[in-house]
Amino acid sequence: MKILWFNHRDPRHPEAGGAEVRMREICKRLSGKGCSVTLFCEQWKGGMNEDFVDGIRIVRAGGKVGVHFKAPYMLMKMEDDYDVVVDDIAHAVPWLSSLFTKKPVIGQIHHVHQEVLSQELPRSLANGIALAEKTLKHFYKTLIAVSESTKKTIVEKIGVPANRIVVIQNGVDCNAYRPSKKATTPTILWVGRVKKYKRIEHFLLAFKMVLREVHNVKLVVVGHGDYLWTIKEFAKKLRLRNVVFKGRVSEREKTMLMGSSWVVVSTSQVEGWGMTLTESAACKTPAVAYNVLGVRDSIVNNVTGLLVEDGDIRALAKSLVRILSDFKLRTELSKNALKHANQFSWDHSAEKFRNVLEWVIGAN
Known part of the structure; x- marks a missing residue:
């Protein structure tokens, strides 16, 4: 299976956060199971145009805004090099890949931004992005949510039917994160x-x-x-x-x-x-x-x-x-x-993600 994955940032981006941790943990496991994964994301100062991380091919182009204008070109240029597209909507603005390809596309949402945009952005820009976020229901037949709370909010705030949303929870690397000696001071x-x-x-x-x-x-x-x-x-x-x-x-x-x-x-x-x-x-x-x-x-x-x-x-x-x-x-x-x-496993999350991708490809 060949996957083209869109996300604003890659794991090495200076502002990488939880969305990039999730992407890396899932994608490196998909790659390890024989999948080809290409991540397309924004360029950042010091970042190479092409890179490889944990078996994931990374292509960087455009800035925070420009990456959205580069994405359609990437979709059409790589038409024969992917079977499915993942639009990772970590920052409210959808990629709308389904407008530029006939291949199956799924969206992934970490949390709905409607209530926080006005705190982080100027009012006019916040209103525009909030409106863009609400268009999700028109462009994605299948959405992945990272939690039941996110699924509930997508249904209530965006209007996506619950039967079009699959919950795949985050995992945790219990080999990296493990107990150690507590500080003597509270x-x-x-x-x-x-x-x-x-x-x-x-x-x-x-x-x-x-x-x-x-x-x-x-x-x-x-x-x-x-x-x-x-x-x-x-x-x-x-x-x-x-x-x-x-x-x-x-x-x-x-x-x-x-x-x-x-x-x-x-x-x-x-x-x-x-x-x-x-x-x-x-x-x-x-x-x-x-x-x-x-x-x-x-x-x-x-x-x-x-x-x-x-x-x-x-x-x-x-x-x-x-x-x-x-x-x-x-x-x-x-x-x-x-x-x-210890109940949360990235292996389990990646396997469930793979099953959803295979189902979407088969249903297309």
């Missing part, structure tokens, strides 16, 4: 791309409350993004102590931090799947998070972590204090988190 971890909709301000406000109860607690923020400077300034304004902004770190350091931390936090407004929460769980680290779409798919409340009402900063702080102060609770949640994480 440590809270936040990890991810630093974007406005992640609402890290909520976490910092909660941390200030936590400091009143757990005086020696340390906060580590891992990640980069266009909102990082704002968050650092906010932390200064709050006069927070024991806060470390790590910025971009290696996979090895990220894994070590996940393993040594006592608890990981998410304050995001929405996620497709809380990938960093599952990775932390594989490191035997429980989570505290808002009970929002996507995040609730990766945390079992009161079993692998604690979910609190969306936007309730005081409840967020109380839950953090509970875990940091209660050794028995923390131990139980940690044990359950590890057990839960």
